[in-house]
Amino acid sequence: MKYSLITSFLLGGFAIAITKQPVSSNSQHILVHSTDSHSIPDLEHVIDVSPLLSYHRNIVQIESTTKNEAEVGDFIIQFLQARGFHVEKQIVLTSEAERKGQNNPEYKERFNVYAYPASSRLPRILLTSHIDTVPPFIPYSLNAHVSSQPSFDRDNILISGRGSVDAKACVATQTFAVLEYLQTHPNAPLGLLFVVGEERGGDGMKWFSNSTLNTSPPTFHTVIFGEPTDLALVSGHKGLLAFKITSRGLAAHSGYPWLGRSAKFGKTTLNIGHIEGGVAFNVVPAVAYAEVAVRLAAGTVEEAKEIIRNGVRDATGGNENVTVEFVGDGNGYPPQDLxxxxxxxxxxxxxxxxxxxxxxIYPDADGNTHGKVKRYLYGPGSIFVAHGDHEGLRLWQLEEAVKGYKKLINAAMERNKVTNYA
Known part of the structure; x- marks a missing residue:
């Protein structure tokens, strides 16, 4: 979910801010000799010979915009089962329409993927990311700068496509970090959770959170969330409160605006008809609305709600035709410390x-919550390109992210020993 701070009554596009501090790869740069000027066969070969890179390619090639995640979910399940994981397919039914529509031929199944080795159904260390993407689908592609010499830098191959960064890069690298760790620590209590719907309200994670798989008290002591962070650990992110302001008026022909009342400006001789609302350019709108997202840097959600209510009331003189509705579940969330x-x-x-x-995170027997459960946020790629037309990342970032996730797993395993979770 990547919203912007909207300070007017216009619904804006997405925007974020994050300090870009990429971790340099310690691996040596490898020059790959090209057999032709375009080098596409050579680029494909680089991907083909790497299990990590080919898996990343396979899941990026599957379109999985929000509410259309089933195909990539099934692919991930088959991949994990073939490597000895026990996989639970957690069906997600977050609306009445979805619950009623299961017998409808047009119904699209939605599910989270919860996977773990046979030794740890309730893992102590959980790695999680999301498998849905924003639209539109952009095909997978490879590019490398080829100089006058018949070679290119393998590490700096640009891998592009929708989801190549957000967040299938995290899905792939978390998966291979766990696979590699289990090779040397076969009894490590690790689990993978890949959820649907993160880009539109987080319904997949909310469904998991309310299920019996999220135990009270928690069995896990560490959760490693995957999002594009330029390979940095995130110390925290802002909270969110979304709301809709609706202004109701009286429709009229634009040639006779005095017969109506503009939803935005009340009575006027001007037809300012469409912010969000209106039916045609020549009709004074009966209703208009603006959807607003506020990023909370401090304070509580309730404090923010009170400021918003007071601001709208003061700006409209308490006009009862202008209302504020807090959308989603209406609760929002405060700033998150990680x-x-x-x-x-x-x-x-x-x-x-x-x-x-x-x-x-449910409290433990002593009433502790986040102090007991560590929460990390980490992943490859830059959020600045995550939803754009040129979403992509360099090959080395994927391989470096596997190392980074394994480093976080190592730290969690050390904590596993000293907190009597072993």
Whole structure:
């Protein structure tokens, strides 16, 4: 969920802010010799010979915009089952229409993917990201700068396509970090959770959070969330409160505006008809609305709601035809503090939203919550390109992210020993 701070009654586009501090790859740059000027066969070969890169390619090639995640989910399930994971397919039914529509031929199944080794159905360390993307679908592609010499830098191959960054890069690298860790620590209590719907309200994570898989008290002591962070650990991100302002008037022909009342400006001789609302350019709108998202840097959601209500009341003179509705579940969430106590990472803060607040952490027997459960946010790629037409990242970032996730797993495993979770 990446919203912008909207300070007017216009519904704006998405925008974020994050300190870009990429972690440099320690691996040596490898020059790949090209057999032709375009080098596409050579680029494909680089991907083909790497299990990580080919898996990333496979899931990016599957279109999975929000509410259309089933195909990529099934592919991930088959991939994990083939590698010895037990996989639970958690059906997500978040609306009455979805619950009623299961027998409809046009119904599209939606589900979270919850996977773990046979030894740990209730893992102590959970890695999670999302499999849905924003529209539109953009095909997978590879590009490399080829100089006059017949070679290119393998590490700097640009891998592009919708979801190549947000967040299938996290899905792929979390998966391979766990696979590689289990090769040397076969009894490590690790789990993977890949959810639907993060880009539109977080319904997949909320469904998991309210299910029996999210135990009270929690069985996990560490949750590693995957989002594009330029390979930095995120110390926290802003909260969110979304609301809709609706202004109701009386429709009329634009040639006789005195017969109506503009939803935006009341009675007027001008037809200012469409902010969000109106039916035609020549009709004074009966209703108009603006949807607003506020990024909360401090304070509580209730404090923010009170400021918004008072602001609208003062601006309209208490006009009863102008109303405020807090959308979604109406609750929003406050700023989120995250853990950054693992050495070897750059630290940054984020303005975008994530599934972090959608996973409820139940208190333990002593009444502790976030102090007991560590929450990390980390991943490859830049959020600045995540929803754009040129979404993509460099090959080295994927391979470096596997190392980063394994470093976080290592730290969690050390904590596993000293907190009597083993």
């Amino acid at each position: 853990d950054t106590d693992v050495e070897g990472f750059n630290i940054t803060a984020a303005n975008y939203g994530t599934d972090v607040p959608n996973l409820h």
